[in-house]
Amino acid sequence: MAIMYPSALPQTFVKKDRGEGKLFQLLKEQLNNDWIVYHSVYWHGKPSPGSKRRDGETDFICTHPKHGILIIEVKGGVFITFDPITSLWTSTDNDLQMHDITNPYHQARSNKYALIQAMTQLPGWHDFNDDQISHNINIGYCVVFTDVNRIQGNLPFEAKKEFTLFDYHCQQLSKHLVGVLDYFREDKPFSMKLTQKIHQDLQKAYAPSFVLDRKLSHWISDEEKIVLELTEEQYRFLDLIRYIPRASIFGCAGSGKTLLATRKAHISSSKNLRTLLVCYNQILGEHFRKFAFDKENLIAGNFHPFISDQFEGSLNESVLYNDNALREAIFSKEIELFDCIIIDEAQDFSAIQLEILLFLLKENGMIYYFWDANQKIIQADLYIPKDIPPFVLDTNLRNTKYIFDAVKPHYYQGITLNHRGPLGRKVSITDPVDHQNKAELFSRLRSEINKLLVNDGCKPKDITIITMKSVSRSLLRDLTMENVRFTFFENECAENSIRIDTNRRFKGMESNIVIACELDDERSMANEELWHDMCYVSFSRAKNHLIIIPTDNTIDRFIP
Known part of the structure; x- marks a missing residue:
């Protein structure tokens, strides 16, 4: 070459x-x-x-x-x-x-x-x-x-x-x-x-x-225009399913599932159809609630708060978070049914939770499942109905080509993935840090953040730091940096702040820049399939630039 x-x-x-x-x-x-x-x-x-x-x-x-x-x-x-x-x-x-x-x-x-x-x-x-x-x-x-x-x-x-x-x-x-x-x-x-x-x-x-490279902030601006053009093309898929009342839409990360789900919800509610747009994750659910705020006939959010609202907050948490008890409570309560239900990130739901949602649909109502089997980091098994027409979204439109190439080795579903969109910058893989040395990790993070904010002209809101560990096991809550604000594991990111969150909580969302760290999650390191799912979810959250900070005990198995 x-x-x-x-x-x-x-x-x-x-x-x-x-x-x-x-x-x-x-x-x-x-x-x-x-x-x-x-x-x-x-x-x-x-x-x-x-x-x-x-x-x-x-x-x-x-x-x-x-x-x-x-x-x-x-x-x-x-x-x-x-x-x-x-x-x-x-x-x-x-x-x-x-x-x-x-x-x-x-x-x-x-x-x-x-x-x-x-x-x-x-x-x-x-x-x-x-x-x-x-x-x-x-x-x-x-x-x-x-x-x-x-x-x-x-x-x-x-x-x-x-x-x-x-x-x-x-x-x-x-x-x-x-x-x-x-x-x-x-x-x-x-x-x-x-x-x-x-x-x-x-x-x-x-x-x-x-x-001499352009500032990353300028690349982001140019690439956003290309992605917007591609998104408009992707919306044509909705014409394909216009007259199909029930559909199972399988799509790879970055294929526009959430964009299509929100657009479908908007179209349905604007036709005076009582519509539910629902997901499992809290952060994505908050995004949906904001989207639906000024729209008539549209209720949106994540599963458990939505169910709680149907009981006007009177449902005990011991029932709300127990699938069997919750099903019994729902089936015995009179709830206004929906003309259309759109389930995003459907692979996150249990069989009973999907059964409950189906129960809330009118007899001749429309229901659409958007899902990705390569993102099973919440539910180990899939419960997507197999008796409805399947559709496949196999083209990544969100991530740059370099990010797509870093994500692709962690995809194992047997479908050939395609990419359309900007080339972007090469993925940055730093030298590994000692997985037991918090000071070394924080020093590396501060260095990368400083380059992004000072050299590349990026804004804090452009950056998300993602950990593969759980909230309780992550060291990141102790991260501090002079003149930089962080939002730690919250559903909403504070203004002029860098978000820090787990990949489980942030799945379904996206960020212009992602710094992936704390890759040595014990559960995923003990399970190869889960390891690939965790990498796949973490890396694909980045739209324009991805920085990976491997640990000394993951670098040998790490697939860039």
Whole structure:
């Protein structure tokens, strides 16, 4: 795999410029690590005696310690035309919109000489002039048309086939890029020593410009726009089940189950149907209650408080939290039934609890179960009815590609998962901390939080710290940090505060940034399936960035 600067492109750019995005990925995948590839390079050359200044900006520069340097200009578009009479170039994009484009061969050739001049300004190269560099280092250029296999019309004289690549050349890029450089070599005795030196010196000079990352807060803003677009697409699934009164919707983490559940509840209640939107978890239940606050015909929340409300708070807790006793109490009480019941995170409910909810549905009412069998961290067994139509949501839309790749190894349900959405940042896996050393864990947490708040410009509300341990066993309640507020294991997060919670309590929710720690939960370490479920739930809560702090007794079994 080639060394790329930057290592990845934002999806917003890839979507905007498909040609460059496509070639970037092909170069990264097909070239070996002898190649260094720079994308979107700009340099500012100083004028030399007797010549004017040459500034340059090119799509790609590829350097190789043996073959030399190659300037690449990319032109995307499903149709490319050249008019020899007017010398005008046009490109037609995927939406069949025609655009005038600059002569790519003029661009590539001009950028070659601009780069040569810029090289004379590099440390250790001041004694070389343009001609000396040209005679000692093989420098070529080419034009790549990523989406077409021919040009309509006659190519201009300067457009040689030897340095023109079409889409079919992109299947063997390494071979064809070397071929282009061999064409420019013309059996000249270039200096291998200087070629290797410039290969290294360009990396020293230009790489820092490209590895400077954007603030994470800016990435989050851009990625949110993409996820919103994908969410609107996902809502079309509801059209699919519009006339299906009962359905079992199985979806992987990040597939939009909760968004679909809330949208379905809103649609149902707006049609004057008495609707219940219910889950098991308290935090998600509080989110549902806020969602339903100003909506008529919609009751929402988590299971036990909802049931308690039906008894106006008179139900004893010994009955409320005893499934058999609760069923008897419900079945003997007259309760207004629902036209539609939507159960989110249905895998968390016991068989009797689901039976109670079904009892509260009108005879011809609608009921929808949203669930994920890979999140069985509350109930060990599944009680989803098997006699209703199943639907599968197998595409992750919430998490970035890097987070999805960290979650996927912990998925074992046998369904092929897909991903659509932004690429994001690489998952950060820190060095392991001593599982018995609270001070070391807290020091690591403070360091990561400081980087997020100070360096990345993130806000406390963007960050959630998730532990795999229970509230009683977690050390995190003692965490303090100067000028930083924490909300510990509460259903609502205080303003301008970082939330700290267990993965069991936070399941069904999401956060822009998640720091996962205290992975050495005794129950999950003793049960491989539960271990994967716990990792799967914890890591998939992160939308934009995931930081994992492993412990010394989990690092060997940890699957990033």
